[in-house]
Amino acid sequence: MFLDRVKISIKAGNGGSGAISFLRTKLVANGGPDGGEGGKGGNIVFVATKNMNTLYSFRFKKKFVAGDGENGAKKLQTGASGKDEIIEVPCGTVIIDAKSDKIIADLYQDGMKFVALKGGNGGHGNAYYKSSIKQAPHYSQTGEVTQSREVVLELKTIADVGLVGFPNVGKSTLLSCVSNANPKIANYPFTTLYPNLGVCAVKGQTFVVADIPGLIEGASEGQGLGHYFLKHVERVRLILHLIDISESEGRDFIEDYKKINLELEKYSKELAKTPQIIVFSKIDLLSEEEFTAKRARFVKEVNLPHLEISGATMKGVEELKLAVLEKLATLPKKAPLDIEEHDFDKKDNTSINITREDNGTFVVSGGKIDNFIRGVILSDTRSFAYFQTKLQEMGIIDMLKERGLKNGDIVKIKDIEFEYMD
Template sequence: MFVDKVKIYVKGGDGGKGMVAFRREPFVPDGGPAGGDGGRGGDVIFRVDEGLRTLVDFRFKKHFRADGGEHGKTKNQHGAKADSLIVRVPPGTVVTNVNTGEVIADLIRVDDEAVIAKGGRGGRGNTRFANSRFKAPDIAEKGEPGEELEIQLELKILADVGLVGFPSVGKSTILSVVSAAKPKIAEYHFTTISPNIGVVKAGDDSFVMADLPGLIEGAHLGVGLGHQFLRHIERTRVIVHVVDMSALEGRDPFNDYQQINAELELYNLRLMERPQLIVANKMDMPDAQENLVKFTEELKQHYKENGLNPDDVKIYEVSALTKKGLDPLVRDIATMLRDLPNILLYDEIGESEEDYKVYRAQQEEKPFTISRDQHVYVVGGEKIEKLVLMTDFSREDGVVRFQRILKGIGVDNALRQAGAKEGDTIRIVEMEFEFVD
């Protein structure tokens, strides 16, 4: 089963709780604080595995949670950090945040990896809060919650060569002949409904060729297999345009050629910058040679009209059925690939190999916000919400510290300016407080 798009849930591990403890050794009067910090939660890391080719494994497991950090201990012993959860994905996986639409990572090369959900830091033990005036703090933090988000995984096939063309022009047959791939072949349209991949040998060289689902008019808008097809052609270095020169189905070969290129251009203009080879297939059929002459004349005229040299027109005459003409095509593709850059996608990762990097979308913490929910004032913001989640409200010192921080960052004044009065209800996350002026 070929799966190239799936949504899953990931969560970094929660940080361990900080410890409230005091020294209790004999002959040490008034022992000070001795509570250790909690350990950091594990990250969720995606790593490219060259042995994977689809996202089918994610159809059966959709939730990935890293372990939480160990809690702090007495005698100033810190909790252990949790191991990261490594999730293996195939080359060409794009990871997107479902809620924001931001691309978190674009994983192309083998062993590329990116942190998708960070683990929370461990809470501080009471030793951390001791100072010259506060020598025996009865306070410790809870661990920070790990990041959690819903993400979409989208696979864009990584192949050196992509076969494009209308349905039933012979792309699958060509792939089956030049490689060891065994795609489904039949005499009806859309036999290929998912990409087939094969490794092609050309002397000492080899390259990866992909037979991509057939294209129809309106594909750039998602018609037919539309985007499923076009998503994969983005990552190919050379486009091999296969044209059915027999015209048995009543279609005009040159119109087919123009329509396919129009769909590629409408989907992504930069696809037209990729080297493209034209393959006239089914040359063993009765009217193919006559159709080829007409096609060549129309193509040369097209070149003239677009300011190109008509002498540059080169068409490979092949018959995938009889295997005639495929060897020169394979040799020329191998020669062309030697001079092309190794980077397979320029649109998103730069113009050269040096520009490429796996990236993680930066998420800036927002300042706090104040809004109204009927008669309740709602205070929001990442820093404020983390403060609530990490405060131990069962300890008086923790409550005092929480109030001091809110006042210090200006929440009290902002609530007054928003109209809050003595006794009004203030909500932060799921906790509600009474406003005291």
């Protein structure tokens, strides 16, 4: 099965919490604070690899979570960083933020890396809070908690050359003649059900060829399979437009040529502008005279340069390979897609949400709350006083009142639960 579009969820690792610890030795009964910092959470990293050519591996695994940072420890030991989650994707994978629909990365070249989400920061250990007025802080900061996000992976194959034409015209046969690929070939339409890639070597150089399912009239309106797969030739530099000049299927070969161009045009103006080499296929099925007469008709009606091949006898195949190499040398390399301005990896430091549980308890959550609460230690009286003042200052009490908060109501903020009194 071929899979070229999939939605997955990704989450960077949480930061580890800072430690609360005090140095204790035989000589110093009550030494200073030595709680170390929490470790950083692991990142979510996408890497393009030429060893994959479909997104099939994402069929069953759709959730990716990087490792959490470890908590800090005594003797000022910083917690270990969480392990990055490395997600391999085929070259040409475009990453789209599922929420905003914006393109956030285009991994078009082997080895390209993209850090999609950064791990959470570790919390400070109690050693960090030591000051001249606070010699023995009994508190530390918890690690930053990260949110999971959804992205769509869409594969837009990267190849130099795309094979385009009606079904059964010999596209896969040509791919098998010019490259190491071994596509399925058979005498019925829609033998090819998904794109095949092959590497063609000629004169010590190589280029990549993509063979896609055949197109039919109405493809751009969804007829057949071809339309769906045209995205896999959107990024080629050169199209080989194959036409069965033997008319073995009973269609007029010049009509075929025009219809395919029309479908390309309807799919995308850009694709229609991609340079083409017109290739007559199955010439072995015609006599010399028949071929000459048909070619004369093509010259009269279309009058464009063309080449001719037989996948059966290999006639013309070497010439075609050389012509492709020569043409490619004149064409610019395709650039990756433009990345749109986005705030995908922007941490949520601003949201405050208030919800109510069935029993009437008010629940306050959101990115701004998460950040604020990391530094609050209930067991420390000064910290708790800070918490109470901050609730007023941040406007949370007012927001709660707007939602009907009265004396005696229960308010829950992360792990903190208290009864409200004016």
